Amino acid sequence: MASRKKRKDDLDGFSVMKAAQQAAGSGKKASTDPPDSAQDRAVSGTSTPYAEKSAYSKARRTAMPSVREVICLQCSHPLEVKGKLTQTVCHKCRTRLELKDITIEGEWSEDIETAGDITIGVDAVVCAGTIVGNNIFLEGQVQGGVIRAARSLSIASSAVYPWRDIETLDLVIPAGTEIDLGDHKATYRNATIAGSLSASLHLSGLLKIQAGGLFSGEYLGSHLEVEEGGGLKARLNVEPRAEG
Numbered sequence: 001m002a003s004r005k006k007r008k009d010d011l012d013g014f015s016v017m018k019a020a021q022q023a024a025g026s027g028k029k030a031s032t033d034p035p036d037s038a039q040d041r042a043v044s045g046t047s048t049p050y051a052e053k054s055a056y057s058k059a060r061r062t063a064m065p066s067v068r069e070v071i072c073l074q075c076s077h078p079l080e081v082k083g084k085l086t087q088t089v090c091h092k093c094r095t096r097l098e099l100k101d102i103t104i105e106g107e108w109s110e111d112i113e114t115a116g117d118i119t120i121g122v123d124a125v126v127c128a129g130t131i132v133g134n135n136i137f138l139e140g141q142v143q144g145g146v147i148r149a150a151r152s153l154s155i156a157s158s159a160v161y162p163w164r165d166i167e168t169l170d171l172v173i174p175a176g177t178e179i180d181l182g183d184h185k186a187t188y189r190n191a192t193i194a195g196s197l198s199a200s201l202h203l204s205g206l207l208k209i210q211a212g213g214l215f216s217g218e219y220l221g222s223h224l225e226v227e228e229g230g231g232l233k234a235r236l237n238v239e240p241r242a243e244g
């Protein structure tokens with residue numbers, strides 16, 4: 001119990017209480033068992049609806065083809081790509097887009113272009129080349145070349161890189177990553193923060209701070225979501241988007 005996250009404890013606390021009430025009202029077993037085991041039984045009993053619910057949504061996820069967002073490398077038009085397609089065509093500019101996922105390891109100095117995901121592995125060193133992908137997961141080093149994520153860039157804590165050579169639409173700061181951009185004005189569509197980001201952030205989309213994440217500095221935008229357990233220590237200017 002002690003190692004569980006707080007929210008779960010709260011939920012469990014509630015479940016225990018509810019279960020205890022139910023057990024007291026109807027349970028012959030509860031009254032014959034010692035209190036501790038009655039409580040254990042009650043807890044596992046009430047966890048069933050949650051288990052069923054998650055099994056249900058899991059089944060739904062499996063049944064429904066997954067849809068992901070791919071940003072056209074040519075014209076930046078957002079596309080919805082279903083399932084496991086290996087290529088697609090932009091509805092807007094008709095460019096054919098390869099959806100191959102690529103992982104880079106070791107020393108790298110070639111160009112890459114894919115509308116799939118690119119992982120720059122923890123042991124990778126990018127020396128040259130233009131690397132263009134839909135989502136880029138940066139774990140290694142960028143010493144040269146240009147990195148362009150058409151959609152999102154996720155920066156691991158192990159990553160070493162110069163900001164000036166990196167371009168992305170969405171910024172993802174995973175847990176464990178701490179980035180301080182100081183007064184550098186950072187403009188993106190969405191930012192998702194599970195680690196720590198300090199910046200002067202200007203977004204056209206959503207700033208989402210996940211549990212355990214912290215954003216500090218300044219935020220200018222229209223959409224803000226702070227999950228339970230997420231931290232926000234910033235000057236805010238969040239206004240409804242003007243119509244038209």
Ligand SMILES: [Zn+2]
Pocket residue numbers: 072073074075076077090091092093094095
């Ligand atoms: Zn296009």
